Amino acid sequence: xxxxxxxRTTSCGKRFCGGRCACASTLRVLPNGSTTPDARLxxxxxxxxxxxxxxVFGATRLTTDQLAVLxxxxxxxxxxxxxxxxxxxxxxxxxxxxxxxxxxxDDSALVVRHPLLASLARxxxxxxxxLRGTDFADIEHPAPARPRTLLGRVQADIAADIAADxxxxxxxxxxxxxxxxxxxxxxxxxxxxxxxxxxxxxLFVADETLQPRDVIVMCPDIETYAPLIRASFGQGVLGHxxxxxxxxxxxxxxxxxxxxxxxxxxLLTIADGRITASQVLDLAAAGPVRTRFGFDxxxxxxxxxxxxxxxxxxxLSPGQRxxxxxxxxxxxxxxxxxxxxxxxxxADETExxxxxxxxxxxxxxxxxxxxxxxxxxxxxxxDVTVRKLRVPQSAVAWRQQILTGLDLLTDLPAAxxxxxxxxxxxxxxxxxxxxxxxxxxxDMRALLGSRLAGRPTRSNFRTGELTVCTMVPMRSVxxxxxxxxxxxxxxxxxxxAVDGDDVLAxxxxxxxxxxxxxxxxxxxxxIMSAQQKLLLFFTGADPVNGSQRPPAIxxxxxxxxxxxxxxxxxIDEVVQRHPLQPFDPxxxxxxxxxxxxxxxxxxxxxxxxxxxxxxxxxxxALPPRPPEDVDLDELVAFAIHPTQAFLRQxxxxxxxxxxxxxxxxxxxxxxGLEEWDIGDRMLTARLAGTTLETFRDTEWRRQSLPPAKLGxxxxxxxxxxxxxxxxxxxxxxxxxxxxxxIDVDLGNGRRLSGTVAGVxxxxxxxxxxxxxxxxxxxxxxxxxxALAVSRPETQWLGVVTGRARGxxxxxxxxxxxxxxxxELARLVELRDRGLCEPLPIATKASAEYADRRESGAGxxxxxxxxxxxFSGTFGDGKDRHLVHVYGDxxxxxxxIAATPDSTEATWSEExxxxxxxxxxxxxxxxxxxxxxxxxxxxxxxx
Numbered sequence: 001x002x003x004x005x006x007x008r009t010t011s012c013g014k015r016f017c018g019g020r021c022a023c024a025s026t027l028r029v030l031p032n033g034s035t036t037p038d039a040r041l042x043x044x045x046x047x048x049x050x051x052x053x054x055x056v057f058g059a060t061r062l063t064t065d066q067l068a069v070l071x072x073x074x075x076x077x078x079x080x081x082x083x084x085x086x087x088x089x090x091x092x093x094x095x096x097x098x099x100x101x102x103x104x105x106d107d108s109a110l111v112v113r114h115p116l117l118a119s120l121a122r123x124x125x126x127x128x129x130x131l132r133g134t135d136f137a138d139i140e141h142p143a144p145a146r147p148r149t150l151l152g153r154v155q156a157d158i159a160a161d162i163a164a165d166x167x168x169x170x171x172x173x174x175x176x177x178x179x180x181x182x183x184x185x186x187x188x189x190x191x192x193x194x195x196x197x198x199x200x201x202x203l204f205v206a207d208e209t210l211q212p213r214d215v216i217v218m219c220p221d222i223e224t225y226a227p228l229i230r231a232s233f234g235q236g237v238l239g240h241x242x243x244x245x246x247x248x249x250x251x252x253x254x255x256x257x258x259x260x261x262x263x264x265x266x267l268l269t270i271a272d273g274r275i276t277a278s279q280v281l282d283l284a285a286a287g288p289v290r291t292r293f294g295f296d297x298x299x300x301x302x303x304x305x306x307x308x309x310x311x312x313x314x315x316l317s318p319g320q321r322x323x324x325x326x327x328x329x330x331x332x333x334x335x336x337x338x339x340x341x342x343x344x345x346x347a348d349e350t351e352x353x354x355x356x357x358x359x360x361x362x363x364x365x366x367x368x369x370x371x372x373x374x375x376x377x378x379x380x381x382x383d384v385t386v387r388k389l390r391v392p393q394s395a396v397a398w399r400q401q402i403l404t405g406l407d408l409l410t411d412l413p414a415a416x417x418x419x420x421x422x423x424x425x426x427x428x429x430x431x432x433x434x435x436x437x438x439x440x441x442x443d444m445r446a447l448l449g450s451r452l453a454g455r456p457t458r459s460n461f462r463t464g465e466l467t468v469c470t471m472v473p474m475r476s477v478x479x480x481x482x483x484x485x486x487x488x489x490x491x492x493x494x495x496x497a498v499d500g501d502d503v504l505a506x507x508x509x510x511x512x513x514x515x516x517x518x519x520x521x522x523x524x525x526x527i528m529s530a531q532q533k534l535l536l537f538f539t540g541a542d543p544v545n546g547s548q549r550p551p552a553i554x555x556x557x558x559x560x561x562x563x564x565x566x567x568x569x570x571i572d573e574v575v576q577r578h579p580l581q582p583f584d585p586x587x588x589x590x591x592x593x594x595x596x597x598x599x600x601x602x603x604x605x606x607x608x609x610x611x612x613x614x615x616x617x618x619x620x621a622l623p624p625r626p627p628e629d630v631d632l633d634e635l636v637a638f639a640i641h642p643t644q645a646f647l648r649q650x651x652x653x654x655x656x657x658x659x660x661x662x663x664x665x666x667x668x669x670x671x672g673l674e675e676w677d678i679g680d681r682m683l684t685a686r687l688a689g690t691t692l693e694t695f696r697d698t699e700w701r702r703q704s705l706p707p708a709k710l711g712x713x714x715x716x717x718x719x720x721x722x723x724x725x726x727x728x729x730x731x732x733x734x735x736x737x738x739x740x741x742i743d744v745d746l747g748n749g750r751r752l753s754g755t756v757a758g759v760x761x762x763x764x765x766x767x768x769x770x771x772x773x774x775x776x777x778x779x780x781x782x783x784x785x786a787l788a789v790s791r792p793e794t795q796w797l798g799v800v801t802g803r804a805r806g807x808x809x810x811x812x813x814x815x816x817x818x819x820x821x822x823e824l825a826r827l828v829e830l831r832d833r834g835l836c837e838p839l840p841i842a843t844k845a846s847a848e849y850a851d852r853r854e855s856g857a858g859x860x861x862x863x864x865x866x867x868x869x870f871s872g873t874f875g876d877g878k879d880r881h882l883v884h885v886y887g888d889x890x891x892x893x894x895x896i897a898a899t900p901d902s903t904e905a906t907w908s909e910e911x912x913x914x915x916x917x918x919x920x921x922x923x924x925x926x927x928x929x930x931x932x933x934x935x936x937x938x939x940x941x942x
Contacts, residue, residue, distance in 0.1 A: 055080040060123045071134045089161035099129045103508045120524040126510045151180035177573035185540030185577045192537045193228040197242040212466040214480040220492040222470045250469040255452045259287045260419045271389040274314040276664035288410030293374045310337035311703030316383040331703040359701035381408040395434020471522045482530035487538040487555045493519030617885045621837040632754025636782045640775040642834040642841045644881045650835040679769035682722045687733045729767040735760045742786045756783045764798045772802030772810040774847035781925045785824045788816035809934045840914040842876035844869040850922035867892040
């Protein structure tokens with residue numbers, strides 16, 4: 001006999017808990033034979049060691065074999081099938097209907113009246129039809145009377161199969177919102193969790209008898225919400241009350257909770273792929289891999305820098321690239337990059353030597369030898385592992401290769417050894433029956449993918465903690481509060497694409513599995529299992545632009561039912577739209593504020609105060625530093641960028657550039673920065689006497705060029721421009737370069753010290769592949785002053801050459817002033833001021849202003865020219881250091897608004913401080929400079 005329980009709870013079934021429970025897993029313990037399972041059970045009831053009374057709970061779908069086994073067991077045993085059915089009235093309506101042969105013939109949704117039964121209950125309707133094909137007796141166990149609340153009214157209408165509004169034949173009674181049902185519309189997953197946190201605290205405050213174990217939170221996408229929930233609950237270190245509320249996350253994917261299985265999941269994913277630099281570095285940062293090779297955070301940062309500098313893009317070795325048609329191109333693989341790192345531990349790139357295809361990497365110190373060895377060991381072991389995983393092999397061999405690979409790449413502290421034991425157990429269960437069956441990598445991914453994915457578990461429930469789990473059958477057993485989180489469109493219900501090879505899925509029979517239908521049934525089960533409160537959450541607004549998003553279709557159907565059940569004027573009390581920010585003042589309106597977050601309260605109070613202007617970066621100048629010696633390089637750095645020098649030399653602040661992602665692709669052409677980098681190195685090497693062929697060989701080993709002919713073309717294009725500059729600059733760089741030490745007495749016990757390199761006779765020569773810019777001229781000027789003061793007997797000359805706009809080159813020829821010591825002292829004095837506060841100096845704009853003024857232009861014309869330099873696409877206004885000090889979007893008018901103080905006003909007659917310090921810095925240089933443009937000649941072309 002098969003008994004059906006159509007109560008909305010399982011309380012009636014508790015009378016049978018004394019007997020052993022059986023389920024469809026009975027099929028797996030039947031012995032092998034030629035006859036069907038039900039036939040063998042019919043012939044020999046003692047075949048299974050089962051008691052005389054069996055109970056099966058919570059089934060919403062049974063396969064044909066399962067039904068056959070249960071029916072056969074019922075011939076000799078008392079079998080009870082307990083069904084949590086939502087509507088006895090729907091059961092009666094369908095009791096006499098013809099059983100449709102296929103799903104396309106099923107029109108039972110047109111028979112029921114309640115819209116949620118028609119749209120969400122297909123699984124239980126089909127199960128009822130399938131049960132009618134067996135010999136069973138159904139017994140209804142009526143549910144207790146439901147409370148006179150909005151939730152009770154919705155549940156009663158579903159149970160009685162009554163339409164939700166009077167126009168459709170339903171009850172005419174209108175229910176007022178009472179908080180028993182609430183739909184929360186939020187801006188994204190993070191806001192859903194924040195609103196959930198506040199809602200839960202309200203429930204616990206309003207009802208002291210409510211405990212966390214009385215609340216169930218179900219989420220279709222548990223992996224997306226797990227980190228957000230962990231951040232919002234159970235921290236115990238922050239001031240929010242919810243941080244003391246302990247939460248358990250159930251049904252998570254094994255690779256999310258077990259780091260060893262996470263490493264295995266990554267290995268199976270990347271084994272037959274390109275294996276990019278970001279994948280290799282991310283795997284190195286995994287906990288078990290870090291432990292195996294002793295990587296700490298500093299090591300990983302260092303290794304990432306080496307990988308970028310050495311040119312690693314994708315591929316562990318050239319052999320791996322064969323499948324992608326690039327087996328003969330070893331550049332930009334980790335194997336070649338690793339050779340550069342290891343060679344860099346013993347050699348220097350500046351020596352111009354290499355070993356086979358390896359060029360030493362400069363950025364490897366003697367202290368890095370141990371790290372370089374561990375990094376090499378990691379790459380070697382990873383290469384061995386993925387090569388073995390790409391080969392088709394038997395299930396036994398697969399298990400051995402995976403375990404060997406995990407041994408090579410992972411290690412765990414003793415307290416986490418359970419992770420390795422669990423990984424071994426999962427592999428044994430997945431591959432234990434495979435024997436000699438040959439499996440490919442794709443087969444292994446499919447086989448282990450389902451085991452590593454999230455799945456229902458039996459633990460973590462009713463433990464006294466708040467339980468968050470995924471939406472699966474039997475999770476919606478009665479709880480006082482049922483919460484559904486993340487009912488977002490395109491996530492819920494699950495998409496179920498039909499496999500092209502699955503012929504049965506094209507025209508399914510009744511009872512065939514359908515993920516979307518299952519998810520709809522789970523929503524209905526959750527609604528019916530809520531005893532006191534039902535809370536539904538979804539993303540109803542875009543967190544970036546605020547545009548509204550529709551709810552998932554099943555949730556919209558629930559909202560439609562609520563709109564027809566409550567007073568239309570009060571529907572906003574049921575469907576609640578939340579603001580974007582947790583510090584919105586509406587959350588703290590008395591007498592019933594919504595939020596418990598004190599930090600958000602401070603933000604709300606601040607938002608309602610009168611807006612205040614952004615305070616200045618530095619309200620007042622810092623006190624001068626005690627007199628100290630000056631480093632020449634620091635003086636040069638100040639002269640070319642005073643704001644950057646203030647941040648670094650006085651405050652110790654480095655403003656990082658925008659971090660680029662790890663490069664994972666081979667370049668097919670050089671971008672502007674890459675082309676400049678190669679061109680500048682080529683120009684320096686050629687002026688030092690290196691042949692073009694030797695430099696080309698070096699550059700190939702540096703792995704900075706695109707592959708094959710693409711790299712040849714790029715090199716030839718850059719080489720043409722460089723050779724033009726070489727022809728123009730060689731006469732200036734004649735002779736071997738010399739480095740001169742500087743030691744100058746500045747007075748008052750201060751000295752200027754440093755080294756000036758690139759001295760050819762009496763010429764300080766500087767040649768750059770870049771367009772000649774003010775910073776190049778100022779850099780040479782400061783060093784020329786240092787040379788002139790240090791060795792006054794020499795007639796010094798500074799020659800700075802760079803590319804001109806268009807064809808040709810620009811050259812700046814600098815001669816020392818009559819009193820270089822005085823000019824150097826004035827420059828040091830300006831630096832002393834600039835280390836007390838940021839001076840309004842922008843390199844390009846200040847140089848342009850001073851040049852115009854020294855040429856006789858008026859203040860207005862000079863200011864206009866400087867403004868163009870400041871506001872251009874690559875102008876000073878985009879400089880990250882100026883943005884940090886003056887704010888994003890700083891205007892030139894604001895930048896030059898300050899007036900000079902009494903001391904600075906004596907330097908020059910300029911109305912702005914910007915103009916005064918610009919001329920103070922640049923006027924001496926401009927007075928000693930002669931510029932010329934050099935046209936290219938045919939002999940200068942390569």
